[in-house]
Amino acid sequence: MNERGTKAVVWTSVGTLVVIGLAALFVWLLLWKPAYGSQLTAQSAVSLGTSPTGQKTATVHLNIVQQVGVGQHADWLGYQTPTNPLHPGTVFNLPAHALVTVIVHNFDSRTALRNTFFTLVQGTVGNVEYVNGKKMPLMSPDLTSHTFTIPDLGVSVPMEGIPNNAAPNAFETIKFTFKTVGPGRYRWQCIVPCGSGLYGNGGPMSEIGYMSGVITVT
Numbered sequence: 001m002n003e004r005g006t007k008a009v010v011w012t013s014v015g016t017l018v019v020i021g022l023a024a025l026f027v028w029l030l031l032w033k034p035a036y037g038s039q040l041t042a043q044s045a046v047s048l049g050t051s052p053t054g055q056k057t058a059t060v061h062l063n064i065v066q067q068v069g070v071g072q073h074a075d076w077l078g079y080q081t082p083t084n085p086l087h088p089g090t091v092f093n094l095p096a097h098a099l100v101t102v103i104v105h106n107f108d109s110r111t112a113l114r115n116t117f118f119t120l121v122q123g124t125v126g127n128v129e130y131v132n133g134k135k136m137p138l139m140s141p142d143l144t145s146h147t148f149t150i151p152d153l154g155v156s157v158p159m160e161g162i163p164n165n166a167a168p169n170a171f172e173t174i175k176f177t178f179k180t181v182g183p184g185r186y187r188w189q190c191i192v193p194c195g196s197g198l199y200g201n202g203g204p205m206s207e208i209g210y211m212s213g214v215i216t217v218t
Contacts, residue, residue, distance in 0.1 A: 040209050042089040045081035048098075056098035062089045063171075064106045064146060064159065068210070076203060077108055077194065078210035090188075090213025098180050099125070102157075105171040106145055110161035111192055113141040118191050121176070123155035129176040131160050145172075146190040146211065153178065153186055186215045 042062070049057045061082055068078045070086060079089035082105070094100055113119060120138045121129045128137050138158075145161025160172045189212040194205055204210035 040088050040091040040213075042079075042081045042087060042092045042213075044083050044087060045089055046092050046094070048095065051099075056095045058094050058098050058100045060092065060094075060100065060102045062102065062104050064104060064108050066108050073204070073207075073210070076207075076210055078204055079213070088209040090209050090211075091215075092213075093216045093218060094180050096180055096183050096217050099177055100180060101175065101177045102148065104148065104159060104174045106159050106161060106174060107169070107171045108145045108159075108161055109164065109166075110143060110145050111194055113144050113158070113192055115191075116141050118147050118149070118156055119144065119158055121157055123150070123153060123178055124157060125177040125179070129157050129174055131175075132173050144192060146192050146194060148174075148176075148188065149191045150178075150186055150188040150215065152184075153181065155188075156191065180215075180217045183217050186217065188213050188215060 045061045047059045049059075051057055063080045063082050064077065065080055066077050067075050068080065068086070068088075081087045081089040119141050121127050121136065128135050129139075130136070131139070139160060143160045144158045146159040147156055148159060149156040155178045157174070157176050159174050162170050162172055190205060194211060204212075206212060208214060
């Protein structure tokens with residue numbers, strides 16, 4: 001092969017690598033772009049343990065706030081870890097085959113469900129949740145605010161919102177437990193349309209770090 005042909009092959013290879021690199025960067029940004037201009041991890045909200053019987057356990061503490069107050073979309077609602085400074089609360093790791101207890105303080109108001117199917121508590125231990133300590137297998141659609149839904153695990157839990165006349169900084173406490181399965185990556189999200197756009201599925205609903213996240217089970 002002559003020198004000109006060699007240069008053409010080299011530049012073709014370089015161009016191909018650049019295109020592949022840009023495509024990979026685009027996918028990474030699409031899936032993992034930071035919610036608050038910081039890292040997405042919410043591992044500080046997760047505590048791990050083992051029961052006396054040897055059962056692996058995990059506890060996750062999260063807040064739902066009406067406005068995250070930081071970053072490019074400071075006026076968007078979203079999940080946060082109860083830490084200082086604030087962190088996004090939607091990407092974290094959990095052990096496989098563990099009993100996971102999620103405790104959510106919901107500071108957001110009520111949004112009536114369009115589909116009452118999601119008023120049912122599904123996929124949790126006993127198919128129940130505890131709202132302010134009260135055991136509930138389902139929730140009135142007029143009380144809901146969001147859901148915590150992991151489609152691939154069959155988990156969906158309605159989140160009760162605060163009433164319109166709630167005192168400043170009031171919140172509802174939601175607690176539930178589910179069991180992880182084998183290793184994998186599991187998307188979780190809010191099912192109640194609470195974002196922008198015609199059907200309310202844009203904005204924070206479609207953004208990892210706000211009302212959508214990923215659980216990595218190892």
